Amino acid sequence: MNPKDIIIATLDANRQELIAAVCCALQNYGNSRYAVIAFEQHQDREEALLQAFLTGLKQPDHDAYLAYVVKNARQRSGEGYALEEVQQALIYFEEAVWKTLVENIPCNLQLVDLLALCTRIFTRGRDCLAQIYLQESIAIRSELDDLHDKFYKYLHHAETTPSEEGPVSNS
Amino acid sequence: MAVPIRTDPAVKSPPGDDTAETYTQAPVNLDTLFVYGSLNDDHFFRLITGTTLPGQSACLPNHRRVHPERGFAFAIPWKGDRIDGRLLTHVTPALLAKLDEYESVGTLYTREVVQVMVEEQAVPAYVYIPLAEALRPYLEKGFAERDRIEEYVERTVQRYLEAKADRCLLADGNRLALDVTRELLSEEIQGLLMQYFLDDGLPPFILKHEIEKANLPSLTWLETDRKAQAYASNYLELGVKFMVFNQLETRFRNAFRGHAKIADKMYQHTLSALMALKLMTDSQSALKNAMIQLKVNRHQPDFKYPDYAVAAIFIAEELYQTGKAQETADWVRDNHLDGLSPLGAELEFSPLGVRAVSAREGEDPLFDSFYYFYDFDLMRRGWKLGAHVDDHGFSAAQQQRSRGFLELAFGRYRLLGDVSKPATQSPWILAKLIDLAVRMVDLRPHSLHISIEVDADAPFKRLDHPEFFLCLLLLGGDLREDPGGKLREMRVFHQEILHPDMGIYLSRLNRHHQNPKDNSWQAVVEYQFPRLYYDYDYQPLILALKGFQKHANPYPFKDCQACPDQEIHKEMEIALKQWAAFPAPLAEQTLNQFLQVVCAGLETEAALAGARYRHYVTDQMQIIERQLKRRNQRIVDYHLRARLPQPTL
Known part of the structure; x- marks a missing residue:
């Protein structure tokens, strides 16, 4: 059996446990947004991620997985998730994949090869994630240049024409 | 009885063919006014002038009354047509001056002299005729009578605000100073507007006095409060978000009056608030970056409070783009679908979760459990969303420092005495408000209370199937595995809705007053068990609660x-606690019976709410069923995975 097929068959056979493990990890992920997302929402997302990974595994450039990561990165960045939050969510998924493979495939050189293959794909996914976050941030900042100038012009004006501040309302 | 009317020979007779000759050019001095629109309503007339005048039926020939569906009535020359209205007498020059100001004579209306017919006798009178082109923007925005009066009162208030802005803020006396003053006093302005309508008008000196005495916030106290300084960045960041939201909400309200209009008995800011939240959360990343760029996401010792307001105004200007705003307003209009039950919601947030109300000093590293909320004046910043600190002990009502949750209460515009209006009758609107508010605040969401106004004539009933409460908990509670891998329903298991003396607050009966003077109240059943999630669609839960309450109508x-x-409730509480600690799958039959009850309740409502709502309810029922059964299956899966025996209730 080809190594990719072994991974696919193993993950497919343990799909439900794998997804449940990732969802539980995300729901217990400290003070992140993931911790306050409903279980079923996680389930749907992780199903889609696993499917993208399995499809990508069959492709020479793993396009399906990378496309999913890019789309996900854009969406999460737009929603205000921190990069490290999304990275950690991917790490939970990667860990669950590794764990499933290690628990279900005899420990030998073939397993090492399989894990190395997965790692290569995961690494490319994480690189994509970071790149998207950087691109989005640069794009937004350049759009906001005028805003920055306007506000600092105002601050300069306020410094040179001091105002009386109003009565204090705080007790 | 007819009022004596004098005739005036200086005025022409009603025109013939040429409507351009409709109005006299001769200088006249009349004490009669023909009214046909909002001025023909004594309540509105009193709001504008502080008085009412005697009058009698009259008609204006060769004019037509136009009243757009979402607008106010106005007159246009129209040969052969006529407008029925009233002729008011004893109109003094002072009164005319007020009315001229209200009608923006010269820019929006002209005051013309016409002859009106009173009992077949031609009588000269003034009438307000619009300048068609000037009126167009108002009609496009959907301004109605009340909106115009609000605008009139706001213009009056603005004069006093300008005076205050000149004295207190920014020193440069420009538009920005006025905008900042208006932002910082927006709660007071809203209070005055509300009072104006409740009292049939307020004398100008009261408006002036209230604006004069309103405090502007300051940060000077912070210089000497080292403990508060540790949390200042988080409070100020939240304050700026509230101010950006306020600015956007005002822009939407002004630009899309028609789209943002809601029934009088509802909270008037609901739809514009939803639009603002949508725009803000769609631009979440830009908002975050803008705050970082302007350094208003943290405490800057050299910034004064108004500087943060200026930043918020600039950011809102940046985020508000006409095309995007129009899309957002259309999105609300297209999805807004009213049921019959007025609804409300309260959202609690805390980085500490359930420990928020008993937190020690410093336990919450971000906000110290909102201990300095009022010092940073955040109740006034967040008033449009009903922001306050809920310490579950009511001291928040007196705006004293206390530790607790940050709570948003849609529609609550006065904390003391639960003075509030329902947010909406649309489950879609309420669900979107909840989701977008959670995204905007971006703090750890904790719990959600959903309120449903109940019919006072329909008595509560004993629930034949107490296990239906488990169905509700399954649908809206928080089923999750704890760090030890044990599946629990956390809202009950963690005692989050358990009062030490009173027991479990699954639901309670509440009373809401619509205004402070109102002795009457509306009964509301408030469901307190739902978990507040991030990125979650609450429509199915809201509808399930509505259907359940409508049909089963159980005692809260x-x-x-x-x-x-x-006594039965006490027994049920024991069962709920046991189930929450060790959730067992519910029997298929129980789920189906529960769904039938929900469906029956929703169908009763849908039968009266129109075909579109009926389709909506049918779709949502399918989602409710899917969600409920999926969650039940999760319990089954958990037991299989953990190799536990399969108990069933």
Whole structure:
């Protein structure tokens, strides 16, 4: 059996446990947004991620997985998730994949090869994630240049024409 | 009885063919006014002038009254047509001056002299005729009578605000100073507007006095409060978000009056608030970056409070783009679908979760459990969303420092005495408000209370199937595995809705007053068990609660003194606690019976709410069923995975 097929068959056979493990990890992920997302929402997302990974595994450039990561990165960045939050969510998924493979495939050189293959794909996914976050941030900042100038012009004006501040309302 | 009217020979007779000759050019001095629109309503007339005048039926020939569906009535020359209205007498020059100001004579209306017919006698009178082109923007925005009066009062208030802005803020006396003053006093301005309508008008000196005495916030106290300084960045960041939201909400409200209009008995800011939240959260990343760029996401010792307001105004200007705003307003209009039950919601946030109300000093590293909320003036910043600190002990009502949750209460515009209006009758609107508010605040969401106004004529009933409460908990609670891998329903298991003396607050009976003077109240059943999630669609839960309440109409768990089921409730509480600690799958039959009850309740409502709503309910029922059964299956899966025996209730 080809190594990719072994991974696919193993993950497919343990799909439900794998997804449940990732969802539980995300729901217990400290003070992140993931911790306050409903279980079923996680389930749907992780199903889609696993499917993208399995499809990508069959492709020479793993396009399906990378496309999913890019789309996900854009969406999460737009929603205000921190990069490290999304990275950690991917790490939970990667860990669950590794764990499933290690628990279900005899420990030998073939397993090492399989894990190395997965790692290569995961690494490319994480690189994509970071790149998207950087691109989005640069794009937004350049759009906001005028805003920055306007506000600092105002601050300069306020410094040179001091105002009386109003009565204090705080007790 | 007819009022004596004098005739005036200086005025022409009603025109013939040429409507351009409709109005006299001769200088006249009349004490009669023909009214046909909002001025023909004594209530509105009193709001504008502080008085009412005697009058009698009259008609204006060769004019047509136009009243757009979402707008106010106005007159246009129209040969052969006529407008029925009233002729008011004893109109003094002072009164005319007020009315001229209200009608923006010269820019929006002209005051013309016409002859009106009173009992077949031609009588000269003034009438307000619009300048068609000037009126167009108002009609496009959907301004109605009340909006115009609000605008009139706001213009009056603005004069006093300008005076205050000149004295207190920014020193440069420009538009920005006025905008900042208006932002910082927006709660007071809203209070005055509300009072104006409740009292049939307020004298100008009261408006002036209230604006004069309103405090502007300051940060000077912070210089000497080292403990508060540790949390200042988080409070100020939240304050700026509230101010950006306020600015956007005002822009939407002004630009899309028609789209943002809601029934009088509802909270008037609901739809514009939803639009603002949508725009803000769609631009979440830009908002975050803008705050970082302007350094208003943290405490800057050299910034004064108004500087943060200026930043918020600039950011809102940046985010508000006409095309995007139009899309957002259309999105609300297209999805807004009213049921019959007025609804409300309260959202609690805390980085500490359930420990928020008993937190020690410094336990919450971000906000110290909102201990300095009022010092940073955040109640006034967040008033449009009903922001306050809920310490579950009511000291928040007096705006004293206390530790607790940040709570948003849509529609609550006065904390003391629960003075509030329902947010909406649309489950879609309420669900979107909840989701977008959670995204905007971006703090750890904790719990959600959903309120449903109940029919006072429909008495509560004993629930034949107490296990239906488990169905509700399954649908809206928080089923999750704890760090030890044990599946729990956390809202009950963690005692989050358990009062030490009173028991479990699954639901309670509440009373809401619509205004402070109102002795009457509306009964509201408030469901307190739902978990507040991030990125979650609450429509199915809202509809399930509505359907359940409508059909089963069970006694609320708490605060219902007439409830004969208190002993049964106590037994049910024990069952709920046991189930929450070790959730067992519910029997298929129980789920189906529960769904039938929900469906029956929703169908009763849908039968009266129109075909579109009926389709919506049918779709949502399918989602409710899917969600409920999926969650039940999760319990089954958990037991299989953990190799536990399969108990069933």
